[in-house]
Amino acid sequence: LAKTTQPISMDSYEGQEVNITCSHNNIATNDYITWYQQFPSQGPRFIIQGYKTKVTNEVASLFIPADRKSSTLSLPRVSLSDTAVYYCLVGDRGKAAGNKLTFGGGTRVLVKP
Amino acid sequence: NAGVTQTPKFQVLKTGQSMTLQCAQDMNHNSMYWYRQDPGMGLRLIYYSASEGTTDKGEVPNGYNVSRLNKREFSLRLESAAPSQTSVYFCASSAGTGGYTGELFFGEGSRLTVL
Numbered sequence: 001l002a003k004t005t006q007p008i009s010m011d012s013y014e015g016q017e018v019n020i021t022c023s024h025n026n027i028a029t030n031d032y033i034t035w036y037q038q039f040p041s042q043g044p045r046f047i048i049q050g051y052k053t054k055v056t057n058e059v060a061s062l063f064i065p066a067d068r069k070s071s072t073l074s075l076p077r078v079s080l081s082d083t084a085v086y087y088c089l090v091g092d093r094g095k096a097a098g099n100k101l102t103f104g105g106g107t108r109v110l111v112k113p
Numbered sequence: 114n115a116g117v118t119q120t121p122k123f124q125v126l127k128t129g130q131s132m133t134l135q136c137a138q139d140m141n142h143n144s145m146y147w148y149r150q151d152p153g154m155g156l157r158l159i160y161y162s163a164s165e166g167t168t169d170k171g172e173v174p175n176g177y178n179v180s181r182l183n184k185r186e187f188s189l190r191l192e193s194a195a196p197s198q199t200s201v202y203f204c205a206s207s208a209g210t211g212g213y214t215g216e217l218f219f220g221e222g223s224r225l226t227v228l
Contacts, residue, residue: 036217043117043203043219044156087155089217101146101217102172103156 004088004104011110018075020107022088025069033064033071036087038106044087048073075109083111115139119204119220126194126227134189134223136204144207145187146217147171147179149200156203162187194227201225 005023012018024033032051036044048055050062050071061074075082085106120135138145143164148156148171158171160179168179176198178190187206191198201224205217 034216041222043205043222044217045219046216049216100158100161100169100171102158103148105155 006107009108013112015077018078020073020086023070024090027068030092031090034089035073038085078111080111117218117220119223123224130194131192137186138206142206142208146205147189148203151200196227199227
C-alpha cells in the first residue's frame with residue numbers, strides 16, 4: 001500500500017484558501033486518493049476522492065498531477081469551523097479482497113479569526 | 114438511519130480485565146474496520162473484515178481479537194487489557210462487493226481507559 005506523507009500542521013485565517021499537499025510516491029495504478037476531515041471527539045468523515053486531474057465538490061477541490069505521486073486538497077475561503085485534522089488516504093477502490101486501509105498522521109489545520 | 118453504531122461509548126477497565134467493543138452498521142456494507150486513535154495521533158488499523166466470514170490483521174493487531182458475527186456486526190475483544198490499550202476506538206464500514214469503494218463511514222468512537 002502507498003504510504004502517505006503530509007505536513008503536521010498548518011495555520012490560516014478566515015476567508016483564506018488552504019492547500020494541503022499529500023505525498024504518495026509509490027501509488028499503484030488502481031489506487032484512488034481520498035481525503036477525510038476529523039473534528040475532536042468525532043470519527044473522520046469523507047470529504048473528496050479522486051484518481052487524476054481535478055475533482056471539485058461543494059466543500060473542496062482535489063488536484064492530482066499527471067504522475068499521481070502527490071495530491072493537494074484545497075479548501076476555499078475557510079471559516080473557523082474548518083479547524084480540524086485532515087487525512088489523505090490511498091487505496092485500491094476495486095480490490096476484491098478488501099483493503100488494509102492505513103491512515104497517515106494527518107494535517108492539523110487551525111483557522112484563526 | 115443510524116449509520117455505524119458503537120457500544121459502549123465509554124469504558125474504564127482494570128489491567129487484566131477483558132471486554133468486547135460492539136459495532137453495527139445498517140447500510141448493508143460488506144467491509145468493516147476497527148481503528149484505534151491515541152491522543153494527538155492518527156488512526157491505526159487494528160483489524161478489518163472485507164466480507165462476512167473473513168477477517169484480517171491490520172497494523173496493530175496484537176492484544177486484540179475480532180469477530181464478524183454477520184454482515185451487520187463486527188466486534189473487537191480485548192482479552193487481557195493493558196494500559197497501552199488506552200485509546201479511542203473507531204469502527205468504520207464501506208460499501209462494495211468485498212472491497213474498499215471510496216468512502217469509509219465511521220462511528221462516534223468508544224473511549225477506553227485501562228488503569
